[in-house]
Amino acid sequence: MPRTKEQYEEMRRATREKIQAAAMHVFARKGFGAANVQDIAETAGISIGLMYRHYKTKEVLFRELVEFAAAGMGRAAERFESGDSPRLVISNFAGEVWRDMTSGDELANLLILMSRYAAEPAGETELIVGQNERMMNAAAGLIQRGQQLGEFRAGDPDAMTLLFFAALQGLAEMKLNMGSRFVMPSAELLTAFLFKEG
Amino acid sequence: MPRTKEQYEEMRRATREKIQAAAMHVFARKGFGAANVQDIAETAGISIGLMYRHYKTKEVLFRELVEFAAAGMGRAAERFESGDSPRLVISNFAGEVWRDMTSGDELANLLILMSRYAAEPAGETELIVGQNERMMNAAAGLIQRGQQLGEFRAGDPDAMTLLFFAALQGLAEMKLNMGSRFVMPSAELLTAFLFKEG
DNA sequence: TTTTACAATGAGTAAAAATTCATTCAAAAA
DNA sequence: TTTTTGAATGAATTTTTACTCATTGTAAAA
Numbered sequence: 118m119p120r121t122k123e124q125y126e127e128m129r130r131a132t133r134e135k136i137q138a139a140a141m142h143v144f145a146r147k148g149f150g151a152a153n154v155q156d157i158a159e160t161a162g163i164s165i166g167l168m169y170r171h172y173k174t175k176e177v178l179f180r181e182l183v184e185f186a187a188a189g190m191g192r193a194a195e196r197f198e199s200g201d202s203p204r205l206v207i208s209n210f211a212g213e214v215w216r217d218m219t220s221g222d223e224l225a226n227l228l229i230l231m232s233r234y235a236a237e238p239a240g241e242t243e244l245i246v247g248q249n250e251r252m253m254n255a256a257a258g259l260i261q262r263g264q265q266l267g268e269f270r271a272g273d274p275d276a277m278t279l280l281f282f283a284a285l286q287g288l289a290e291m292k293l294n295m296g297s298r299f300v301m302p303s304a305e306l307l308t309a310f311l312f313k314e315g
Numbered sequence: 316m317p318r319t320k321e322q323y324e325e326m327r328r329a330t331r332e333k334i335q336a337a338a339m340h341v342f343a344r345k346g347f348g349a350a351n352v353q354d355i356a357e358t359a360g361i362s363i364g365l366m367y368r369h370y371k372t373k374e375v376l377f378r379e380l381v382e383f384a385a386a387g388m389g390r391a392a393e394r395f396e397s398g399d400s401p402r403l404v405i406s407n408f409a410g411e412v413w414r415d416m417t418s419g420d421e422l423a424n425l426l427i428l429m430s431r432y433a434a435e436p437a438g439e440t441e442l443i444v445g446q447n448e449r450m451m452n453a454a455a456g457l458i459q460r461g462q463q464l465g466e467f468r469a470g471d472p473d474a475m476t477l478l479f480f481a482a483l484q485g486l487a488e489m490k491l492n493m494g495s496r497f498v499m500p501s502a503e504l505l506t507a508f509l510f511k512e513g
Numbered sequence: 514t515t516t517t518a519c520a521a522t523g524a525g526t527a528a529a530a531a532t533t534c535a536t537t538c539a540a541a542a543a
Numbered sequence: 544t545t546t547t548t549g550a551a552t553g554a555a556t557t558t559t560t561a562c563t564c565a566t567t568g569t570a571a572a573a
Contacts, residue, residue, distance in 0.1 A: 118542050119548040128550065150349020151435065153530060164552045169532065232488050250496075270507065276500040280482060283489050287481030290430050290488075302474040309468065310507035316572045317518040326520065351560060362522045367562065 133171055135161040140178050145226035146293060148233045149179050183234050183245060186227045190248040197255035203263035207311060211304035214285060218292060218301045228289035253278050260311065269311055277311060331369055333359040338376050343424040344491060347377050347435040381432050381443060384425045388446040395453035401461030405509060409502035412483060416490060416499045426487035451476050458509065468511055475509060 120128075139161035143152045154175050158165045172178040196206060217224040234245050257278045263269035270277075284307065292299045318326075337359035341350045352373050356363045370376040394404060415422040432443045455476040461467035468475075482505065490497045 118540095118546060120540055120550090124540085125549065132550085147435070148346045148349055151346055152348075154532085155530080165531090166533080166553065167551055170550080173532095175531070232492060272501070272504055273498065276498045276504060279489060279498055280486070280500040280504060283485030284478060284482040285485065286488055287483065287485030288478070290484055291477060291481050294430060300471065300474045300477055302478040303470070306470055306474060306478060306508060310504060314512075316516060316570095318520095318570055322570085323519065330520085352562080353560080363561090364523065364563080365521055368520080371562095373561070 129171070132161075132163060132167060135163060136168055136171055136178070137182065141182055141226045141230065142222070144179060144182065144233070145222075145229040149176075182230055186231045186234075187244050187248045189227060190231070190245075190252050194248065194252040194255045197252065197259050203259045203266065204268045204312065206259060207263075207308055208304065211307045215301060215304040215307070218288065222293070225289035225292045228286055229293065232286055253282065256281065263311070268313060270313055280310065281308075327369070330359075330361060330365060333361060334366055334369055334376070335380065339380055339424045339428065340420070342377060342380065342431070343420075343427040346431045347374075377435075380428055384429045384432075385442050385446045387425060388429070388443075388450050392446065392450040392453045395450065395457050401457045401464065402466045402510065404457060405461075405506055406502065409505045413499060413502040413505070416486065420491070423487035423490045426484055427491065430484055451480065454479065461509070466511060467509055478508065479506075 136157070140152075140157050143157050143160055146152075147156075152175075154165060154168060157175075157178075158168045161168070168178075172181070193210070196210060199206060214224065231245055231249070234242065253275075257274040260269055260274040260277050264271060264274070288301070292301070334355070338350075338355050341355050341358055344350075345354075350373075352363060352366060355376075356366045359366070366376075370379070391408070394408060397404060412422065429443055429447070432440065451473075455472040458467055458472040458475050462469060462472070486499070490499070
């Protein structure tokens with residue numbers, strides 16, 4: 118008589134997705150504290166009540182997105198931990214970043230979300246900090262190996278790693294702030310400070 | 316019979332300074348919307364009421380800090396507009412940035428404040444956007460001149476400028492988020508992608 | 514010791530935002 | 544056409560936060 122279980126499931130899945138996309142957009146632009154649930158519901162095109170049927174609190178919603186972002190960092194770390202040519206791994210990574218940053222806002226949103234997490238809903242930064250540390254360590258190891266192979270410039274691998282990810286972070290922020298005035302630098306430019314010669 | 320005018324003035328100046336420093340700290344970490352006046356007053360070590368005697372609203376306080384930051388960008392733009400050797404101007408600038416970022420939080424706070432302004436209290440982004448555009452244009456002109464002189468790498472000057480400031484922006488964010496785990500990259504590393512050879 | 518001028522306080526009020534819940538809606542099939 | 548089930552709504556409630564103001568504190572000098 119009513120809809121089938123599958124139909125209801127599909128309905129729920131669809132609205133969850135709308136909520137997630139809207140929340141990602143709003144949180145990335147305003148941060149956790151300044152974003153209000155009305156904004157999110159409106160952006161998602163649903164009522165506030167429905168949002169609360171899917172997410173007990175604003176914070177639970179935020180956390181889910183952060184966890185998603187952290188998982189992305191984990192995948193990045195794995196790539197850096199692979200035994201392939203450091204130069205190739207970094208170039209490929211930079212190339213993908215370039216494509217993602219050029220084609221839409223998703224990566225930029227994710228990057229900003231992560232950095233905003235540190236400050237906001239108190240405590241429980243471990244997840245993001247842990248994954249971040251893992252990713253940075255993997256990248257630093259890769260750079261060090263590249264230096265031993267003579268392909269990479271000399272310099273403190275930790276500082277070089279930090280600069281690389283800081284640049285990505287800053288580009289994400291600028292992309293959202295500048296809108297159409299933003300020009301994504303090429304993957305080669307992004308990695309130029311790492312490699313020897315040009 | 317009561318204190319002299321000068322004494323009262325000095326008292327007011329001192330608390331204003333406390334408020335500004337506290338607000339800079341809190342706004343940079345939380346953004347305008349998420350920062351609450353209680354936090355600011357507490358950080359400044361004064362009462363809420365006193366804060367409101369000095370600043371009519373939270374937004375007025377925020378604006379004053381943003382204007383201060385914008386003035387800093389204006390000074391940076393002037394330096395980029397000077398006719399000196401591009402390589403020298405950029406190197407000096409990077410060196411100063413390195414010193415500021417290494418010695419305290421002030422520059423990091425200012426950088427973050429500016430990027431947070433874009434989203435937050437609606438409208439009136441002109442000041443920050445205008446100064447930002449001026450600074451970026453000046454830097455792009457400098458890079459272009461450096462390319463003509465053969466000192467700088469080839470590449471789109473706008474994209475190179477964007478990357479440079481994005482890196483600063485990202486480093487500021489990381490400095491606040493990572494605390495003692497942060498390592499500031501050297502000025503040479505920061506500008507390595509701009510100059511030919513190493 | 515008292516007066517004076519203004520800084521400083523913080524409980525109280527108003528406004529904004531998060532969260533709840535009684536009610537409505539919509540599609541499937543009997 | 545009616546029944547059924549769970550999604551969807553948004554006005555009402557609770558909580559949080561910005562902002563006010565009546566009162567207190569204090570150093571100088573009369």
